[in-house]
Amino acid sequence: xxxxxxxxxxxxxxxxxxxxxxxxxxxxxxxxxxxxxxxxxxxxxxxxxxxxxxxxxxxxxxxxxxxxxxxxxxxxxxxxxxxxxxxxxxxxxxxxxxxxxxxxxxxxxxxxxxxxxxxxxxxxxxxxxxxxxxxxxxxxxxxxxxxxxxxxxxxxxxxxxxxxxxxxxxxxxxxxxxxxxxxxxxxxxxxxxxxxxxxxxxxxxxxxxxxx
Amino acid sequence: xxxxxxxxxxxxxxxxxxxxxxxxxxxxxxxxxxxxxxxxxxxxxxxxxxxxxxxxxxxxxxxxxxxxxxxxxxxxxxxxxxxxxxxxxxxxxxxxxxxxxxxxxxxxxxxxxxxxxxxxxxxxxxxxxxxxxxxxxxxxxxxxxxxxxxxxxxxxxxxxxxxxxxxxxxxxxxxxxxxxxxxxxxxxxxxxxxxxxxxxxxxxxxxxxxxxxxxxxxxxxxxxxxxxxxxxxxxxxxxxxxxxxxxxxxxxxxxxxxxxxxxxxxxxxxxxxxxxxxxxxxxxxx
Ligand code: SF4
Ligand code: SF4
Numbered sequence: 001x002x003x004x005x006x007x008x009x010x011x012x013x014x015x016x017x018x019x020x021x022x023x024x025x026x027x028x029x030x031x032x033x034x035x036x037x038x039x040x041x042x043x044x045x046x047x048x049x050x051x052x053x054x055x056x057x058x059x060x061x062x063x064x065x066x067x068x069x070x071x072x073x074x075x076x077x078x079x080x081x082x083x084x085x086x087x088x089x090x091x092x093x094x095x096x097x098x099x100x101x102x103x104x105x106x107x108x109x110x111x112x113x114x115x116x117x118x119x120x121x122x123x124x125x126x127x128x129x130x131x132x133x134x135x136x137x138x139x140x141x142x143x144x145x146x147x148x149x150x151x152x153x154x155x156x157x158x159x160x161x162x163x164x165x166x167x168x169x170x171x172x173x174x175x176x177x178x179x180x181x182x183x184x185x186x187x188x189x190x191x192x193x194x195x196x197x198x199x200x201x202x203x204x205x206x207x208x209x210x211x212x
Numbered sequence: 213x214x215x216x217x218x219x220x221x222x223x224x225x226x227x228x229x230x231x232x233x234x235x236x237x238x239x240x241x242x243x244x245x246x247x248x249x250x251x252x253x254x255x256x257x258x259x260x261x262x263x264x265x266x267x268x269x270x271x272x273x274x275x276x277x278x279x280x281x282x283x284x285x286x287x288x289x290x291x292x293x294x295x296x297x298x299x300x301x302x303x304x305x306x307x308x309x310x311x312x313x314x315x316x317x318x319x320x321x322x323x324x325x326x327x328x329x330x331x332x333x334x335x336x337x338x339x340x341x342x343x344x345x346x347x348x349x350x351x352x353x354x355x356x357x358x359x360x361x362x363x364x365x366x367x368x369x370x371x372x373x374x375x376x377x378x379x380x381x382x383x384x385x386x387x388x389x390x391x392x393x394x395x396x397x398x399x400x401x402x403x404x405x406x407x408x409x410x411x412x413x414x415x416x417x418x419x420x421x422x423x424x425x426x427x428x429x430x431x432x433x434x435x436x437x438x439x440x441x442x443x444x445x446x447x448x449x450x451x452x453x454x455x456x457x458x459x460x461x462x463x464x465x466x467x468x469x470x471x472x473x474x475x476x477x478x479x480x481x482x483x484x485x486x487x488x489x490x491x492x493x494x495x496x497x498x
Contacts, residue, residue, distance in 0.1 A: 132331075151289045151315050151329050155336035156382035158315045159368040159397055162441035164375055168318060180378045193381050195340070195389065198333050 001118070002030040002092040003125045004037065004111040015108045016053065016088060023077070023084035024058035025099055027091035032060070035122055036111050037090030045088070045110075056084040064095030070102055081105065132199035139191050141182045146199055149175040154196050156180075215254050215281060215310040215479065216364040216392065219418055223472065224253040224479035226283050226420070227495060230486050231257045231264040238270055241488050242277070251495045254281035254310065258485035260438070262319045268299060272306050283481070284308045286338070287316035293332040297351050300342055304357070310364040312395050312420075313338050317438060335367050336382070336389055343390030366393035366420065369412075371404040372441025380411050393418035393478065398435075398442040402471060409475050418478035423468045425494060427457045427487040434486070458493060465494055 016022055024042050031037025042058050049055060057080025061073040074081060081087065086106040089096045092113040100107040117125035130147045136154070137144060146152045150168045151160070157176040160167045164177040183192035218224040227245075232238040255274070257267045271282045284303055288296055303311065313335045333341065341352055346363050350356055367386050369379055383394060394412050396405055396419065409419045426432045426444050429452055436442060444452075444464075451460035465482065472480050482498075484491025 130331075146331060151334070152331040153315070153334045155334055155385060157378050158335065159370045160315065160318075160440050161370055161379075162372045164373060164378075167440035174378075177375070177378055180381065193385065195336065195385060197337055198331050 001033060001116065001125075002094070003114045003117040003127075004031050004034050004092050005114055006036050006041075007110055007112055012088070012108070012110055016049075016086065019053070019085035019106070021054045021056050021084045021086075022049065023056050023081050023087045023105075025064065025087050025089045025091070026058070026060035027064045027095055028060045029063045029065075031091050031095070031111060033119065034125075041090055045090075056080040061091075061095075064089070064091040065098055067098055067102065070098055074102060134199050136196060136199070139194060139196065140179050141186055141188055141192060143175060143179045143182065145175050145179065152198065154198050156193075213253075213281070214364065215283060216362065218253045218281075219478035223477055224420075225251070225495070226254040226256055226479055226481040227252045227491060228256045228258045228422075228424075228481055228483035228485050229488055229491065230260045231267045231270055233261065233264050235265070235273070238265070238273060242274065244488055244492055248492065248495055249278075249280070252482075253479075254283045256283040256285060256312070256481060258285065258438070258483060259287075259317045260434070260486045268302055271308060272302075275306060275308075281310065282308050283310045283312060286311050286313050288313060288333050288335055288338045289316040289329050291332075292330050293352060296333055296338060297341075297353070300345065301351065301357065304345075304359050304361070304363075309361055311342070312366045312368065312393075313342075314368050319437060336385055339365050339367060339386065339391050340389035346390075364392050365390070366395050366418075367391055368397055369394045369408060370397045370439075370441060371399040371401055371408055372397070373404065376404060376407055379408065383408070383412050383417065384415060387415040387417055391417060393420055395420045395481065396422060398422045398424050398439045398483070400442075400445060406475055409477065413476070419476075420479040420481055421468075421472045421475075421477050422481040422483055423465055424483040425461050425465070425487050425490050426452065427461070427490045428452060431487060458490065461490060461494060462497055465498055469498060 024045055026042040027037040039060050042060055046055055046058060057077050059073055059077045062069045064070050081103055086108055087099055088108045088110050089099050090110045096107050096109045115127040116129050117127050119125055128144055128147050132146050145154050151158055157174050161174040164174055166172045166174045179192055183189045215224055229241050257270050271284060274280060315335055342363055342365050345351055345357055373379060394417055399405055412419050424435055432444050448460055448464060469480055
């Protein structure tokens, strides 16, 4: 799940200020789950801004990051989109860019995209993957040291561990104490103890276009 | 004589001073230690502030003034592979042979501010890279490195843990990738120190322990950031409060050093970074 957070209202207001006619576009997938871009949030914004701006229309797109479904959704609201000066998008950064690419319009992000996370409950999310592109979760028995360890140590506990706890993330267990403990109970200790090279999760130089 | 040679004859003494913020500061520290060079075998720079002169530049400047042995603290988590490689090549070229690889010093304010940590290389991997370079005369990019010497490379281990099993596994891995020694961080847990030291020695690693000087209560607080889990004993803090910092440190350090000798440590790092005056007194007497 892509975790998003609503931008502060005054920041959104500043961005939409120069535009008279706004179209609202929400996301019925991740942002709906996070309650940042679903039906309810779009309605709320509609209420808040309809007095100040002309809202030409709105839609909660099924999956704004998917070009195929977004194209179909946009067809339903083509006129209202065309009429608008800008589209206020309640989706993650991928969604915003897909909207921009398919409409050619000025897009304004209403949300901040945070990370890919596990949902415990609304508002409590855990970042568990950094998209390193070379998953080691078999060896690390289902616990990701890249996403959870603040220094991304892939070979064992670092010098910041005290009594099995990570002193860089107060209150949290050292990810390597967790991994080795689970590996031991699963009989996979040798696997977890293997030497491995770091993964480069942010690889700024590689724009990933995967065709499979 | 390099550290690797020293430890074959006796327990080496390494002193730790702060990475300065100005060249004048470096001069002052070095001048205050003049005449005491027979009291220690190597010097290491420790970062005590989020920003300072580059530690490598400080080492090079010192080396230009005096042929001292430097134990270089190579931090790996704030640089990408190419930056780490440049640092390693510089070390080799300026004649530094003893290196302790660490994750890096994170000052709370720096970590909170989100100073990025780089995922390119971790400590174990960095030791492997250095040892591969030593053997294969090539860097990670496959370029030939003109280097014939031997590197004496170690990693830090924190003894402030009750469950030592994960640490012992790491130590085994350190050896497998070619490490020569471990540096135990300051701790009052002698049992833990002993157990780790014995295990490391059984794996063929030399063991350096670390003691730090604590001139004041504020200094003790700042040390717990650099050395997680380390807190001086309450009696010691009482002595600091009553203005007997020098005596308290002297007796504490002497006691620890004789304990380390009994354990058979290869070396002891006396970290006086940020309190070099006290360091001078201690090394003169210890
Ligand atoms: S190893 Fe890589 S792909 Fe797997 S969970 Fe961690 S960051 Fe994600
Ligand atoms: S203590 Fe453990 S979780 Fe924390 S930074 Fe070190 S290896 Fe990572």
